[in-house]
Amino acid sequence: MKKILITGGAGYIGSHAVKHFLEKGLAVVVFDNFSRGYREALEILKKIGDLSVVEGDLLNPSDLQKLFSQHEIESVLHFAAFCLVNESMEEPELYFRNNVIGSFNLFEAMRQNNVKNIVFSSTCAVYGESQYLPLDEKHPTNASNPYGESKLLTERILRWYGEIHDFHYTILRYFNVCGAASDGLIGDSKKPSQLLMQNAVRGALGIEPFAFTCPQVNTPDGTPIRDYIDVEDLVRAHALALDYLKQGGKNDTINLGNGSGYSVKQIVSKVEEITETTISKKEVEPRKGEYAAVYADIKKATDLLKWQPQKSLKDSVLSLKKWYQNFPNGYSH
Ligand SMILES: NC(=O)c1ccc[n+]([C@@H]2O[C@H](COP(=O)([O-])OP(=O)(O)OC[C@H]3O[C@@H](n4cnc5c(N)ncnc54)[C@H](O)[C@@H]3O)[C@@H](O)[C@H]2O)c1
Secondary structure (H helix, E strand, O other), X not given: OOEEEEEOOOOHXXXXXXXXXXXXXOOEXXXXXXXXXXXXXXXXXXXXXXXXXXXXXXXXXXHHHXXXXXXXXEEEEEOOOOOOHHHHHHOHHHHHHXXXXXXHXXXXXXXXXXXXXXXXXXXXXXXXXXXXXXXXXXXXXXXXXXXXXXXXXXXXXXXXHHHHHOOEEEEEXXXXXXXXXXXXXXXOXXXXXXXXXXXXXXXXXXXXXXEEOOOOOOOOOOOOEEOEEEHHHHHHHHHHHHHHHHOOOXXXXXXXXXXXXXXXXXXHHHHHHHHXXXXXXEEOOOOOOOOOEOXXXXXXXXXXXXXXOXXXXXXXXXXXXXXXXXXXXXXXX
């Protein structure tokens, strides 16, 4: 049986994609080096369906050759990457090596094994500071950190593989991803998470104090405005993107967000309201490489993929609450 390859399937978003495709009855192979992902997530997911796991590193082409020789792969969802803006401002070399060279190695392994369908996880960080809002896909790209730049470089490589090697691709530029599986089975296990809503819910449940990591920016309440998309809405868009490619849809770049912006302070208040708690807050060193406001124009996703976000902020907060109640300390390994 031909399989869907999910790179980074042991990570936060990748594991939700694995769950989604297994629940649809499809066979999945995960490729992950477990540098930032969790084996336990895959052990849980193996109970759902036909899941194979190959431990390997994108930076090691022989690991990729082994993967493609052992499994018949039809399409690729490429999540594996490092994705911490702040870390990328301190160690840019990590980002260019892992994200750009790692992705290039994957594209080469695909080319050599005649696998041409790929959905690539990109980010709104490729746009940098917004020149207008909401941001559509034509907005100039001007990444303000090496993480965003590494994704932009990878997008460019992929475009040439489309042009010259007949790759069929969709580049999905995600905005801020939040939430967990609505059944509480899997979620984001980072401790603390790098993601605002995750940390606010952890704070609300008293798992650890909440820290404002954002810099002071030029917005009405002085905190950054972002667009929050639920992880289950996000992975559903990947399934639609694969269908679109298989039906002959053209290579394209598509934003995935909710289409509205919330400031950091607004999200924290929402979490307090939904969980009926007051979150204890501490101040820490602000992150570097952040910008004031971004939120997405999602018309292209609606038109091409026939996709609409279905989850509200409340749904995301409640799914996180369920996940952290089930796994207050995240996965054990
Ligand atoms: N989380 C967000 O809000 C967000 C927003 C925009 C884009 N993205 C993109 O979505 C993707 C997934 O993000 P996430 O939040 O799930 O991250 P994550 O860190 O939870 O997962 C990444 C996974 O990739 C694996 N990995 C990393 N480098 C690897 C390598 N060289 N070889 C094999 N495996 C490797 C890690 O072990 C991990 O399991 C990333 O590409 C990220 O850039 C995430």
